[in-house]
Amino acid sequence: SAVISQKPSRDICQRGTSLTIQCQVDSQVTMMFWYRQQPGQSLTLIATANQGSEATYESGFVIDKFPISRPNLTFSTLTVSNMSPEDSSIYLCSVERRDTQYFGPGTRLTVL
Amino acid sequence: AQSVTQLGSHVSVSEGALVLLRCNYSSSVPPYLFWYVQYPNQGLQLLLKYTTGATLVKGINGFEAEFKKSETSFHLTKPSAHMSDAAEYFCAVSSNTGNQFYFGTGTSLTVIP
Numbered sequence: 001s002a003v004i005s006q007k008p009s010r011d012i013c014q015r016g017t018s019l020t021i022q023c024q025v026d027s028q029v030t031m032m033f034w035y036r037q038q039p040g041q042s043l044t045l046i047a048t049a050n051q052g053s054e055a056t057y058e059s060g061f062v063i064d065k066f067p068i069s070r071p072n073l074t075f076s077t078l079t080v081s082n083m084s085p086e087d088s089s090i091y092l093c094s095v096e097r098r099d100t101q102y103f104g105p106g107t108r109l110t111v112l
Numbered sequence: 113a114q115s116v117t118q119l120g121s122h123v124s125v126s127e128g129a130l131v132l133l134r135c136n137y138s139s140s141v142p143p144y145l146f147w148y149v150q151y152p153n154q155g156l157q158l159l160l161k162y163t164t165g166a167t168l169v170k171g172i173n174g175f176e177a178e179f180k181k182s183e184t185s186f187h188l189t190k191p192s193a194h195m196s197d198a199a200e201y202f203c204a205v206s207s208n209t210g211n212q213f214y215f216g217t218g219t220s221l222t223v224i225p
Binding site (some may be wrong): 001004006033041042043045092094099100101102103104105106108 | 144146148153154155156157158161163202204206213215216217218
């Protein structure tokens with residue numbers, strides 16, 4: 001398995017501001033993933049982050065809105081930029097290990 | 113292409129009754145199949161997974177699931193529901209690389225005392 005932590009666990013932000021979410025994993029992994037879970041819905045993959053290369057974004061998500069950093073093999077950040085109330089969601093990071101994805105506890109974001 | 117369908121967005125069972133959560137998948141390659149549970153205000157926790165081998169897999173908390181290729185199903189069961197089982201359950205499918213996961217829309221399980 002994998003032990004994954006996220007910071008912050010929750011935040012309330014004003015529209016137009018940005019929030020950076022941190023994801024730390026207990027040991028080195030090649031790929032890290034960022035998901036969004038809107039209220040009452042399933043998970044939607046935002047992007048895949050490999051260390052040393054640009055993140056790969058899914059359809060409907062762009063780097064200007066969701067810039068991602070992956071400075072090393074145990075850490076990644078996701079920034080939600082220029083937030084609007086529609087960005088209110090849970091943001092989850094995950095890692096792949098032995099063909100299985102393991103998830104962090106999530107960051108619950110509310111945008112006013 | 114791969115996809116997952118979970119029948120029943122809400123399921124209610126009485127405490128002690130059988131739990132059955134349905135999952136059907138489509139996949140152009142031999143699938144890896146997963147069930148995750150999400151308790152309120154928490155992340156997703158792996159319940160069980162099928163990759164290869166025995167088609168009946170056992171997971172944590174007394175849950176099990178059976179891969180039925182002919183029915184393209186991976187239903188989750190538990191013989192006797194407990195109040196602590198109340199949560200959201202997600203079925204997922206991936207290829208054997210584990211990098212691209214497709215999640216179902218989730219089933220909310222309510223356990224009635």
